[in-house]
Amino acid sequence: MTDPRTTVLHQRHEALGASFTDFGGWLMPVRYSSDLAEHHAVRTGAGLFDISHMAEFLVEGSAAGAYLDYALAGTFTTMPIWKAKYSLLLERSGGIIDDVIVYRLADERYLIIANAGNRAAVSAALVERSQSMDAEVTDVTDDYALIAVQGPVARAVLEATGSITDLGKPLDELKYYAAVDARFDSAPLLIARTGYTGEDGFELLIPVGNAVDLWDALAAAGAELGLTPAGLASRDTLRLEAGMPLYGHELSLDIVPAQAGLGRVVASEKSDFVGREGLSTKGTVDAPVLVGLVSDGRRAGRAGYAVFDVAEDGEAIGEITSGALSPTLGHPIAMALVSPSASDAGTTLFIDVRGTRIPATVTALPFYRRSN
CATH class of the missing domain: 3.30.1360.120 (Probable tRNA modification gtpase trme; domain 1)
Structure with missing residues (x-):
C-alpha cells in the first residue's frame, strides 16, 4: 500500500x-x-x-x-x-x-x-x-x-x-x-x-x-x-x-x-x-431512487443505515447514502436510495439508527438553498 x-x-x-x-x-x-x-x-x-x-x-x-x-x-x-x-x-x-x-x-x-x-x-x-x-x-x-x-x-x-x-x-x-x-x-x-x-x-x-x-x-x-x-x-x-x-x-x-x-x-x-x-x-422501473429524508431529534442516519417503510419488522426498502445532523437546519437530514414505491414526498419511512427505528419524512432535495 x-x-x-x-x-x-x-x-x-x-x-x-x-x-x-x-x-x-x-x-x-x-x-x-x-x-x-x-x-x-x-x-x-x-x-x-x-x-x-x-x-x-x-x-x-x-x-x-x-x-x-x-x-x-x-x-x-x-x-x-x-x-x-x-x-x-x-x-x-x-x-x-x-x-x-x-x-x-x-x-x-x-x-x-x-x-x-x-x-x-x-x-x-x-x-x-x-x-x-x-x-x-x-x-x-x-x-x-x-x-x-x-x-x-x-x-x-x-x-x-x-x-x-x-x-x-x-x-x-x-x-x-x-x-x-x-x-x-x-x-x-x-x-x-x-x-x-x-x-x-x-x-x-x-x-x-x-x-x-x-x-x-x-x-x-x-x-x-x-x-x-x-x-x-x-x-x-x-x-x-x-x-x-x-x-x-x-x-x-x-x-x-x-x-x-x-x-x-x-x-x-x-x-x-x-x-x-x-x-x-437497462430497466429502472423497480430500481431504487434517491430521496431526501428529514427527521426530528438529534440522532442522524449515516451512510449504510437501513431504511424501512414500517416501524417494526419488515424488510428494508432502502439504505442511507449520506446523513448528518444538519448544522444549518438543526435537525437530522439524509439522502437515501429507496424503493420507488416509497419515494413520494411526505411519505413516512423509518431509519434504523443503531437498532432503533427513527421516523423520517421523504422531502424534495435540496434541504438548503441560499437566499440570494
Whole structure:
C-alpha cells in the first residue's frame, strides 16, 4: 500500500493545526478548529478550501467538442467559451464512472475536473474514447493546484486580493457556472464561479508553483472579512445540505443517472454517446431512487443505515447514502436510495439508527438553498 499524497499546501495546513485523513489517495485536512465552526463560517462569511486533490484533464483538438459529445453524457459542441457544465462520464452499461465539470476555454480547448479517487478510471476512459478522433487528452493534475473560496463574502475576498489582476471581466458580472481568465502576480489564473457547498463562491486553478502564495494572499485579504480555513468535514455537511451527490455514496457504477435524479444531465437527443445503449436497455422501473429524508431529534442516519417503510419488522426498502445532523437546519437530514414505491414526498419511512427505528419524512432535495 502506498502512502497518501500531499498537496502543495500541506505545510500550510500543518501550521494551522489541521487534522488529516486519507481521501481519494490524498492526505487532506478534515478540520482546523471544529466542524461546526467551519460549516457556519461558509454559510455566514466564507471558507477557504484546498481542493488540489481533484483531477484535471485538458482536451484539445479540432474535434474536441464532438469528442466530448461522444465521451460524456452532455452536449459540448454548442457550449459557449468560458462557460462550465456539470456532466457524467458513463460506462457502456449506463453506470456512472464519475461526475465531472467541463469548462470550455477556447474553440478547441476544454478543461475537465474530476474526482481524485477516480483519476485513473477517468483518464483511462477519456483516452480510450479519444482514439481515431482529432482530440488529445492530457492529464494535467500534477501541474495545477485548486483552491476554493465559498460563502456570502467570497467575491469580496477575491476583490480584496490585490495581486489578482487582468480579469477577463469583473467578478460581479461573472455568472454561476462560468469562468474567467486572470493573473496572480505573473501566473495564469482561472477563476470559476462554481462550488460544492450550496453557497456563492469561486474555484481557482493555478500552476502548482504559485499555489502557496495565492493561499497566503487570499487568507490575508479575507482576515477581516470572515474568511476561515475549512476542511473536508464541513465540506461534506455543506454539500449534503445542498443535496449535492458524492461519488461512492449517491453515485457509482451500479447507479444510472435517473436513479440519482440526474436524468436531466443526459442529452438523450444525441445520436451516439458512450452509455446510450446501456441506458436504453437497462430497466429502472423497480430500481431504487434517491430521496431526501428529514427527521426530528438529534440522532442522524449515516451512510449504510437501513431504511424501512414500517416501524417494526419488515424488510428494508432502502439504505442511507449520506446523513448528518444538519448544522444549518438543526435537525437530522439524509439522502437515501429507496424503493420507488416509497419515494413520494411526505411519505413516512423509518431509519434504523443503531437498532432503533427513527421516523423520517421523504422531502424534495435540496434541504438548503441560499437566499440570494
